[in-house]
Every structure is written in C-alpha cells, then in structure tokens.
Amino acid sequence: MLRVLDTLAAGVPGPPVLTAVVTAERVGVLALFGYAAVALATRRAGATGGEAVAWALSVLMALAVAGWTSDVQFLRAANEAIGLSVLVALSDRRSGAGRWALLLAAAMTCGVALEYALRR
C-alpha cells in the first residue's frame, strides 16, 4: 500500500495534461475507496455481508500492487474494487455522499472513455 501511495503523484509519460488526468484518476479512485470504507463502516450502505467482504478483499488487492504506474495498469488492477465501491454507493441512499461517489465514478469513466477513444 505504501508503494501505491508513493507512486500516487508519479509522472506518466506524455504531455502534462495526461499526467494531470492520471494523477486525478489515482486520487479519485482513492477517494472512492475511502467513501466506500466509511459507508460500510457506519452501516449507511445496504450492501450484503458478502459484498462488503468482497469489497474489502478487492481493495486490498488493488492496493497490494507494486505501484500505480499508469492508468492502463492501475485502473485494471483496481477494476473489481472500483466496481464494488460503486455498488456500495448505489446501496447508500441515506446520505448525499453516495450520490457524489456515483458522480465521481461516472466522471472517471467518462474521462477514461474520452482518452481511450482517441488513444491508440
């Protein structure tokens, strides 16, 4: 996990705008994980016990990689964790944070889709 945090602001090859976008993605993913952790810990989320354990395992897996080196690498490694965090947000209807988490996840998907629609 320390290596993930260490690489959080590490640059990626390409123009500065790409570095900024990928860094924002990394911070966004960590924010999504943080939100889901709080929603599950405070029992705001209506996720089942199995979904909660799966979420925890998937986040551990995403944070256990050697580093978040590029969006291609870390977003793929974090796929299950991001998806299950979105499921937690969907099940959290008792706070506005769930809606904000969904908006954050949607924005990240749109950003990546825009990037990869154009990138070889």
Next chain:
Amino acid sequence: MSGPLISPPRPAVSSRQVVLVALALVVGFVLVRLVLATSVAGFTVAGDRFVDPALTPDRLPVTQESGGYDGQFVYRLALEPWTQQRTDYGITLDNPAYRQQRIATPALAWAVGLLPGVSTALALLLVNVAALTVAAAFAVRLAVALGRHPVAGLVLAVPAGMPISLGRDLTEPVAWAAVLAGLWYARQQRWPATAAGLTVAVLARETSLVVVAGLAAAQLWRLLSGDLRGNRGALAWLAVPAVTAVAWQLVLCGPGACCRCAPAARPASPASRCSGCSTRWPPACPVRPC
C-alpha cells in the same frame, strides 16, 4: 370491479431502455475509436516483439520496437484457445500459463469467430460489446433493486477501467459481466446461477476470485454464528467457481503442463522454473511431445 385508478409510479425510463442506451454508448465508443484511433485489428495493440504481422490471420497493425499490450495474447488464444504451442499464427505467448488462465474471453471469441464472415479480431470486439451489454442489464437490475434510478446502473456496469479493456481487446468486460450476474443471483439466493456466473468470471479473470471469497466468507460466518440465512448449499455452490479455478490452474501449471516447457525454455540450474512457464525443471511427470 375495476382495478386501481392510480397505478404505482414508474420511472420515466424503463430498465430495457437503459440497457439499450448502454449498448448505444458502447457501440458509439467503438465507432469513435475506429474513426479516430485505429482499425478493428488495431484493438489488439500488437507489438513487434511478440507479433509478426505477416503470419497473423488478420492484418494486425504492429508497433515497432514495442512489446504491445495484453490484447495481442487474447487475440492469439482466440485463434486457438487450447493451444500448446508457444509460438503460432505469428504470435508468441510471453507467458502461456498466465495468459491461458484467462481463457473465457478467447474461448467465447473463438466460438463467435466460427460464424461465417466474422474475423477473430471482430469476434473479440463483439464479445466485449456483448459482455458490457450483459453487464448493463445486471447492473440496472441491481440499481433498481437498491432503490436507484435505472440510469444509475450504467455507472456500475462500466467502472473506470472498462473503456481501456474494451478499447484493447482485454478480458475485463466478460469477467465483470459475469461478476455482476453472480452478485445479482446471490442477492436472489439463486446459488446454482450464482455459481455459473462466478465460474465464468474466474475463468475470464482470476482476480474475480475475491468476489467468490467474499460471498463464501459471509455464508460461512452466518453458518458459524447460527444465522439461519446461511446455508451449506450456498457454500457448496460457491465452491464450484473456486474449484474450477484451481483445477484450471493445475491443468496449466501442474504436472500436466510439463510439455509446455520446450527445450529452449529449460533453465540451466535444476529445480528452477522454465522460462515463460511455471513448470519446474526437471518436471515430476513424463514430458509429452508438444
């Protein structure tokens, strides 16, 4: 006696319409990529270190002095999923056992590629588009069941990394669609269907095992704590994807995989692993000719 005058409120957009919107968005992404970035075969992101375009069935655009990306190996396996050859069709598998553990997407693409007029490159793309549509169908169901508008399910269907996977012929779309199916059926307590979905998921991408482990751990906890909602049948069904994944790993990396360690890949020192293969050399089983 007539029915109630006031019908229950219904969302302005039906779940089916949202799934169609998801399909339109996915197809739109593919079309934009085809117009602005690359060809259908270019989705494999092939590099010349592993791919010789003169020998591939589809004319893959190959980047020079590049290792390419994972989609080139998915494409190779989609040509022949059960191959025991490290190099064939102009493509060399960098790590055959590692690549073949994610066999579901190549196998589905291989099947679709049997249709007349469908190339393997197109088949891979069609499989991933279909997978994301299936993912949307289950994600919309989950969103509605959780009290959300069906449109919110689109965020669940397409996590942030998914456009990369769709744009590069990777294995995540099939795995995620199968995970969402498994989660939906688990909520319905339909354990055989859950097991079927999660078995496809772990064969598409072994990391899906975290979902199997999570669901199984929760069931086990309920059983141990005397919660009547837990049941042994659920645990038995959840063992199916786990056992399948382990069995497939044994096929790929166990004694039966000795033949994949070609003479050129054998290590110099005894008991080391072969190059590009997890088999130890000398192997404990007879070496079959490849």
